[in-house]
Amino acid sequence: MQLLLLLQASGGATAAELARELEVSVRTVYRDVEALSSAGVPVYSEPGRGGGVRLIDGYRTRLTGLTSDEADAVLLAGLPGAAADLGLGTVLATAQLKMLAALPPELRGRATRIAERVHIDMPGWFHRPDETPTLATVADALWHDRRLAISYRRHDKAADRVLDPLGLVMKAGTWYLIARDRADIRSYRVSRIATAVPTGESFTRPADFELAAHWQESADEFARSILRVSARCRISADHLTLLRLMNDPAAVRQALTSIGTPDADGWVDITVPGESYEILAHALLPLGEHIEVLDPPELRTAMAGTAAAMHARYHPSA
Structure with missing residues (x-):
C-alpha cells in the first residue's frame, strides 16, 4: 500500500528511487510491483532511459469517504489505545472499515492478517497508565489551535497557566503536552493538568515548529541536565x-x-x-x-x- 500511494502521489519513479524512499532493495520493489499487478492494480514498468514504475493514467485507489477526524485517526492505526485516549477510537474503527472495504480482495486479506498478528503495547511491564481526565479537552484545543487555561499540579502545588497547545507526545504510555507559555515552549505531563478550559481565543502556530525535533532536543537536554x-x-x-x-x-x-x-x-x-x-x-x-x-x-x-x-x-x- 505504501508503494501504491507513493506511485499515486509521484506519478511514477525509477525502481532505484522507490527503493531509496521505501528503504528496501530494488528486487523488493519489483516483487511488490508484481504483487500489486496480480492484485489487479494497473501498474507497469518501462525499461530504458526515462522509464520507471508507473500507474495507468487516471488510476486512483478507492480510499474515499474519509472524514477529517477519520483521516487523523488513520495515522494512529497502530496505536488504538492512543486513538481512544484522544477521543478517536470510534472514528478509527470506522476509518479502518472504510479502508478495508476500498482495498482489492487480495490486499484486504493481507491487511486483515496483519491486524490479527501484530499488536503494539507501548507502556513498560509494570507501568500503570496515568489518569488523564483532561486529555480529550487538551486534544480538542490542539486540533483547533485554541488557547487553553489550565491548572497544573507540581510538587503538591497548583499553578495557573494560559497555553498555546502545539503538540501531544506519548512516551512509554505517558502523555505529554508541548505548549507555548508566552515566549517559552515547555512540556507538561497531561496527568498533572487538573483542569483545562478553552479560553475561546485562537492562536497562530509557530511556522518553524517541528514537534518531533523539539521533543528529541528537549529529551536530550533533560537527560544531560539530571546527570549532575x-x-x-x-x-x-x-x-x-x-x-x-x-x-x-x-x-x-x-x-x-x-x-x-x-x-x-x-x-x-x-x-x-x-x-x-x-x-x-x-x-x-x-x-x-x-x-x-x-x-x-x-x-x-x-x-x-x-x-x-x-x-x-x-x-x-x-
Missing part, C-alpha cells in the same frame, strides 16, 4: 556490556564515550555520570566484581560499606 555527578572507575573490558544494567541510557551513552585503553589486566578507565552519588552507587552495584570505583572517595567508601554489609549478611560467622 560523575565517578571515575575502572571496569573489565570484557564486561562493558554490563553497563546496560544501569537502566539509564543517557548515562551509559555518556560513559561509553570516556573509555580508556585496556591495561595489562584487560581493564579500562571510564567516567560514569549519574543523578547523585546515592543513585550512582545503586546503579554500579549490579556490576559486582567487574567494576571498581576510584574516585570520589565518598562513593568508593559507600560501595565498600555496602559490599561489607552484604558479606556480613551472607557470612554471619566469618
Whole structure:
C-alpha cells in the first residue's frame, strides 16, 4: 500500500528511487510491483532511459469517504489505545472499515492478517497508565489551535497557566503536552493538568515548529541536565556490556564515550555520570566484581560499606 500511494502521489519513479524512499532493495520493489499487478492494480514498468514504475493514467485507489477526524485517526492505526485516549477510537474503527472495504480482495486479506498478528503495547511491564481526565479537552484545543487555561499540579502545588497547545507526545504510555507559555515552549505531563478550559481565543502556530525535533532536543537536554555527578572507575573490558544494567541510557551513552585503553589486566578507565552519588552507587552495584570505583572517595567508601554489609549478611560467622 505504501508503494501504491507513493506511485499515486509521484506519478511514477525509477525502481532505484522507490527503493531509496521505501528503504528496501530494488528486487523488493519489483516483487511488490508484481504483487500489486496480480492484485489487479494497473501498474507497469518501462525499461530504458526515462522509464520507471508507473500507474495507468487516471488510476486512483478507492480510499474515499474519509472524514477529517477519520483521516487523523488513520495515522494512529497502530496505536488504538492512543486513538481512544484522544477521543478517536470510534472514528478509527470506522476509518479502518472504510479502508478495508476500498482495498482489492487480495490486499484486504493481507491487511486483515496483519491486524490479527501484530499488536503494539507501548507502556513498560509494570507501568500503570496515568489518569488523564483532561486529555480529550487538551486534544480538542490542539486540533483547533485554541488557547487553553489550565491548572497544573507540581510538587503538591497548583499553578495557573494560559497555553498555546502545539503538540501531544506519548512516551512509554505517558502523555505529554508541548505548549507555548508566552515566549517559552515547555512540556507538561497531561496527568498533572487538573483542569483545562478553552479560553475561546485562537492562536497562530509557530511556522518553524517541528514537534518531533523539539521533543528529541528537549529529551536530550533533560537527560544531560539530571546527570549532575560523575565517578571515575575502572571496569573489565570484557564486561562493558554490563553497563546496560544501569537502566539509564543517557548515562551509559555518556560513559561509553570516556573509555580508556585496556591495561595489562584487560581493564579500562571510564567516567560514569549519574543523578547523585546515592543513585550512582545503586546503579554500579549490579556490576559486582567487574567494576571498581576510584574516585570520589565518598562513593568508593559507600560501595565498600555496602559490599561489607552484604558479606556480613551472607557470612554471619566469618
